[in-house]
Amino acid sequence: MTTTTTTAALAATDTASAVRLESISKSYGDSFAVRDLTLDIAPGEFFSLLGPSGCGKTTSLRMIGGFTDPTDGTILLGGEDVTALPPNKRNVNTVFQSYALFDHLSVADNVAFGLKRAGVGRTEIRERVAGMLERVQLGSLADRKPHTLSGGQRQRVALARALVNRPQVLLLDEPLAALDLKLRRQMQVELKQIQREIGITFVFVTHDQDEALTMSDRVAVMNEGRVEQCGTPEDVYERPASRFVASFMGTSNLVPGTYRAGEVVVEGGPALPVGPRAGVSDGSRVSLSVRPEKIWLSDLEPGMTRVNGVVRETVYSGPTTTYLIELAPGITLSVLEQNTDRSRMEDRWSGGESVEIGWRPEHCLVLD
Ligand SMILES: Nc1ncnc2c1ncn2[C@@H]1O[C@H](COP(=O)(O)OP(=O)(O)O)[C@@H](O)[C@H]1O
Ligand SMILES: [Mg+2]
Numbered sequence: 001m002t003t004t005t006t007t008a009a010l011a012a013t014d015t016a017s018a019v020r021l022e023s024i025s026k027s028y029g030d031s032f033a034v035r036d037l038t039l040d041i042a043p044g045e046f047f048s049l050l051g052p053s054g055c056g057k058t059t060s061l062r063m064i065g066g067f068t069d070p071t072d073g074t075i076l077l078g079g080e081d082v083t084a085l086p087p088n089k090r091n092v093n094t095v096f097q098s099y100a101l102f103d104h105l106s107v108a109d110n111v112a113f114g115l116k117r118a119g120v121g122r123t124e125i126r127e128r129v130a131g132m133l134e135r136v137q138l139g140s141l142a143d144r145k146p147h148t149l150s151g152g153q154r155q156r157v158a159l160a161r162a163l164v165n166r167p168q169v170l171l172l173d174e175p176l177a178a179l180d181l182k183l184r185r186q187m188q189v190e191l192k193q194i195q196r197e198i199g200i201t202f203v204f205v206t207h208d209q210d211e212a213l214t215m216s217d218r219v220a221v222m223n224e225g226r227v228e229q230c231g232t233p234e235d236v237y238e239r240p241a242s243r244f245v246a247s248f249m250g251t252s253n254l255v256p257g258t259y260r261a262g263e264v265v266v267e268g269g270p271a272l273p274v275g276p277r278a279g280v281s282d283g284s285r286v287s288l289s290v291r292p293e294k295i296w297l298s299d300l301e302p303g304m305t306r307v308n309g310v311v312r313e314t315v316y317s318g319p320t321t322t323y324l325i326e327l328a329p330g331i332t333l334s335v336l337e338q339n340t341d342r343s344r345m346e347d348r349w350s351g352g353e354s355v356e357i358g359w360r361p362e363h364c365l366v367l368d
Contacts, residue, residue: 016079269328
């Protein structure tokens with residue numbers, strides 16, 4: 001596991017972390033849903049748990065919320081050990097994927113629900129509910145019933161209902177998964193704006209890497225119950241710590257080969273200079289990884305790593321074109337080009353042509 005320590009370390013020394021998980025595990029029988037998870041989430045941070053279905057995201061979130069007891073480990077909220085406390089004794093709220101709104105209550109009454117139960121006075125409830133509905137742009141829909149709203153609007157009611165209680169931490173389990181792509185993109189931006197304005201710590205679960213990259217201050221990439229890497233979106237995308245992270249975060253061009261004396265010898269193909277790599281010994285089997293948008297097809301610069309290939313496929317998709325370049329039998333790299341003014345249609349490569357491609361050495365990762 002690789003952890004980017006800067007933010008977490010600062011959080012630990014300046015103030016108590018909003019959420020701190022110390023080696024928590026959850027097992028069912030002899031299989032682990034979550035294994036030895038340690039995380040520090042700073043106050044006001046937008047933190048995402050990202051990973052494929054079944055990797056332990058929901059279980060982790062449920063343990064923070066108090067809905068599932070860890071088999072092992074300690075959970076602290078704002079520096080206080082809450083491991084043994086039930087959900088209603090923890091200053092957190094949860095927004096689930098199914099919004100679970102009360103259909104017989106109006107939007108305003110749905111949002112007021114938690115405050116009423118907490119015994120907050122009527123005037124204060126009215127003010128806080130109205131303020132929160134404005135904030136999520138539902139002011140004009142306060143008297144409507146949830147079933148008359150669109151998916152995106154219901155999502156915002158659920159969010160308002162959780163935020164109005166002013167929790168220290170808001171837990172969100174794939175809250176946008178039910179929305180269609182366009183609305184999801186729009187809600188991603190809105191949700192991030194609301195979080196920034198209100199300044200509440202968000203722990204956000206998603207299996208969608210674009211969503212995590214777009215919204216988060218930091219991301220923990222999970223695989224089979226463990227965190228494989230934790231860092232800023234740029235860290236996990238540009239400097240993936242493992243093959244799993246590289247391939248989960250978008251197209252990564254993993255080329256198998258053998259490391260020898262500063263080169264990766266591709267099976268049945270060229271030897272690519274990668275320079276000395278700390279922790280990689282001669283003869284070890286590695287994967288070389290270069291992101292598709294980091295590979296150049298023309299106007300190569302001095303100092304770039306160059307390699308010859310053959311164009312096998314050209315896929316036009318509006319703003320970009322993807323080329324599949326074959327380096328050796330069965331070994332291809334995806335190359336993504338922006339369709340700017342410079343790259344005119346008629347200049348584009350077609351299938352079967354020999355090309356020289358290149359990348360800056362720092363954009364080439366060697367993963368074992
Ligand atoms: N109540 C349970 N009983 C048995 N196994 C469970 C239970 N809850 C979750 N699991 C298992 O734990 C693993 C992680 O589940 P979950 O946290 O829901 O994953 P995710 O939210 O990342 O899709 C899965 O293999 C799942 O089948
Ligand atoms: Mg889940």
